[in-house]
Amino acid sequence: MKKQLIILTTLSTCIFLSACNDNNDSGSYVSSPSIPENNIQNPVVRMDAYTSTDMSLVANESLLMTYKMLGINNKEVQATALVFTPKGVPPVGGWPIVAWAHGTTGVADKCAPSRTAINDYIKGMIAQLLVKGYVVVAPDYEGLGEPSGQELHPFLNVKSEAFSITDAVVAARNYLGGKVNNKWVTVGHSQGGQAALGAAQYASRAKLDYKGTVAVAPASNLDLILTLGEASVANQPVTTQIPVYASLDTFTALITAGLRNPNPDFKYTQVFKDPTAQIAEKYAETECSGGIGNAFADSMELYAQSTGSLNGYGRNQDNFLNVPVVKNFTSKDGQPLTVKVTSPITIYQGSNDTTVPRIATNTLVGSAQEKGTVIQYITDDDNPVKWDHGTAYVSNIPNIVQNVGTMLSK
Template structure:
């Protein structure tokens, strides 16, 4: 595939791939993505793999990173170029339902985790110079996906050699927002719509009318036809009242809390270590919420650590933490 300038400068060779994974419902499903190979000769045993999990682009097929010349935006192309320069193969999943038939199970932990694991297998199938040694690295939605992948690696990833997870400003647990939905700002309305659409792929009992007012319901189909930036701009312009995004009953709120909780991470112990990088000026993923997730991971028995970056926001965390992340993942593959 044609690559952006940052990856060309890094000497990467890129391939669009289509591979087999397991859906949110447990059946076989096709997933697309990108594999980036480093230049030069592979080391003995092959190149190690970073399975990259991207942040929220949207749930429409228009938002598929492998179809985007910038691989999803947010400076990801340059970030992945840094990994390629260090001799890592990058296997970058699009996730189930992005660029393939069916809806995207946005923030459904099992689906996203499986897509991340199976991208590593696909990279090995593509080129035999790729080793089975791998790490999961992801940002925002991808931090959620990477953590989910790390937790299932010991059983779903059998045959591969998993070394650790890096989560950059991960979305971990959306339950705290249930009681604040009526006060959501317009900039958050599109994300809530995407969350509902993702839950509906996994939980058929979800009724959109339980969580969206008539004006919000009228806008909801746009979640399947636009990307997150366009959708957000539309909803900011409309400035719908928060009441349009509030559960219509206590029972509806409790069901939503239960469904979100079932997909919160961490859910179980990861046998490999976890490194979490969090901007302390992040307005989308609050640092306190990330700290709670890291404490829970430790309580579950995962070797977890978090590094906070002062004055760093949600979209700056990839670049700000890159030197620390590169040192950490290189130490895992030595």
Template sequence: MAIRSTLILSTAAALLGGVGMFTPIADATPATSIDVLPRLIDGAAAGYALSYPTIDEHGRPAIARGQVYLPSGTPPAGGWPVVSWAKGTVGVGDSCAMSTALDDGVAEDPMAVELSKPLLTALLRSGTAVVSTDYIGLGTTDAHHYLNSVSEANAVTDIVGAAADELPELSRTWVAAGHSQGGAAALTTGARADIYGEESDFRGVMAFAPSSNLEAILPLLSPSTPRITPLDNITATLIYVLYGLRDSRPDIDVDSYLTELGRDYLAQADDTCISELRQRVIDVAPQQLLTRPLSDPAMASALHEYLAVPTTGYTRPVAIEQGLADTVVPPALTTALSAELVAAGVRDVTYLPVPGATHHDVISATVDDALPRILAMVR
């Protein structure tokens, strides 16, 4: 049942008036703008850039941008089935977004977009449309609340209805799928499918190396935490999480937990996309950013509310693929998440550990398995 209201739509329409990114095509609604994409991914016969209304984690209206790709041929009766693809991490600044790359005519797409193309191309060639949000705050006036599970899931859900409203070739039968940051967003979308969004035919979730259980890991960090080299892999993630949390929860006073070095990194977070940031902090331990333990009750509670992937609420199939050579999303965390879903009574969960696969090749390594799973859900 939808929780969006006329007030939200009218406010979003007003906000869109200041965005000015797209020229609406014929019959576009006041709340959504759409334009033809300047370039397509392999397998797409047509593509559109979309700016659409959604809702953040506090229930406030917001705008997100994204892309829509249509397959070749004649749509089946009722329209093309849809996969709402949730991108992996690109960064928190507008310059990192796919929508910005398209606007600016950048030759290379963000790395997270490149990693997903083997699967997206296979989906398009199989007769499945793809919609893909850039999330709130990437290419829009808002700050990006990185890894906030609710706001990202809302954007994943709302692009489906917004695209179908504009393009009659699309059905409202859909699956949520995503990688890393997007894997967590896709899972949260599945958990919230019965309580959020317009009426649609939602069929299930496919998640690749989903970020999870960070709300249990980050509160272990303090200035005195012993330096353990594998922990250094989360320094960039911590910077982006605290950047988003600072904007989402000003009551927490995130800056009071940060050293001067930590404040400097947060100040520059929206100028540095993920690949560059990881290189810049390769020798920086997360502890070096902190003056106070993140186990402080107010901070630990805020991190849990902000980050947690739900373990209940799923009423459609869930499949999770995880590379066992992943050093970005540790396999142990994904294994724990899968066990938590089963323990919570989620009935249809499939967990597929992939020997040898890393964070960056898990999608390409599992296309032959993931594609039929997704098609079985959506058809």
């Protein structure tokens, strides 16, 4: 059976704040006592040439930056990011910065986007941003590709993702000096959409002029995504169940792996039954998302071939979503827009998205609006062709670039 991992497929794998509201009313820097300012000295550790993708037609420099950031455990760690600068001479005052936040790849170092070629869609968007005169900074996120090789990526932890972005922007600006100005925005898809919303929530850390966020199909309401995924194939044939279950289990395994960064004693057996627990423990921290999903699918296929169904196959522990460390993560640490944000936010969401179901994003937007956050919510309601997880991004790249321009012009 050809495996199509529905829940976790993203393009990236194939691909603020006022003192009282924790957001930034004007877009310019306002200190927030609940968010530590980035006062890291000499934030750039090294700059290397990035050659995996040829951007020479539109980029003056293509660099792999190793930089210092504040990690999830409140300690300074090193992380990596790509930095692309436009062709030509910077304008008076310098170029603004666009941070690109990538979708799910995994938690292992080899899954860092900077270690592979950029896919054509993302390359095309970055090219358009460079032509418009924006520097593009694309962080790998904390723990992905970091030099020590010892830190697990805290998968879907909003604060970790946000600090990965803010601190990468600060480091890039430190390197580029007068070539850039203080204005910046964040764009992200899937996990990156969640990260982009986190950047809005924690933008004051950068002490720069944050102008807004564009998030496409952002991950949120993680327990709802898992529950809806299970229900969607509960009574379906095994050939339909296996790819969905494999994707759900990959998603859950990566969450578990990420939770093991701040909680090293947390075990896969607290979340999974065997044989899923054994597979997760073997692959979640060493393979990328596609390989993990294939391992889950292969195991289920062998079981189904011998029994005719998946009845009795060990997957999730009963009520694992209520395990305290998991519950805290799905309700708090992994949930974006938990406070009011007043910098501009645009969210795109498709109706045919099976990775981040529209109901999850509807719930996110509704909850944020109740807190006073204003969101431009763009769906495919008036579009005869409905968007899935990928096309919500691909179909809207020109609009996203336009959104960025509008935000940066203010």
